[in-house]
Amino acid sequence: MAFKKRVLIIDDEGDFCFFVSKNLENTGEFEVLTANSAEDGIKLARQSLPDIILLDIIMPKMQGPDVAKALANDPETRYIPLIFLTAIVMENEIGNLSIKEIGGYNFIAKPANTEKLIQSIKMVLRDFSKTTT
Secondary structure: OOOOEEEEEEOOOHHHHHHHHHHHHOOOOEEEEEEOOHHHHHHHHHHHOOOEEEEEOOOOOOOHHHHHHHHHOOOOOOOOOEEEEEOOOOHHHHOOOOOEEEOOEEEEEOOOOHHHHHHHHHHHHHHHHHHHO
16 A cells, blocks of 8 residues: 555635545545644644645635745744645636746645646645655
8 A cells, every 4th residue: 555645734614625635535645634724734734744735825813824934934844845725826827737836835726626736736745855855
């Protein structure tokens, strides 16, 4: 049995987390953890040290960029790659790409097509492993 990649989804929309986690888990390639608040997401990231984080930009109390900054400033989580999942960036702005980098962060437009999301996760993990080896 192959090693599953651990994905943490931090998004205040519970239904979104549920459906994305089920779609990823159904591939047999991912173990998915979810957090429905920024604070819980940061705690879970520190506890579980996921391979990658999928992070919403617009959340109550603490926005996604603030979460990304907190994770980047923590020695335990600073090297975990993340992808923003957002309705702010529209799919037509990304074009044919499954993912787009803006300001040093990867973005995927919501709603996230499962196939594109999986492709993007694998690409970011592959690129990340190249920079850390």
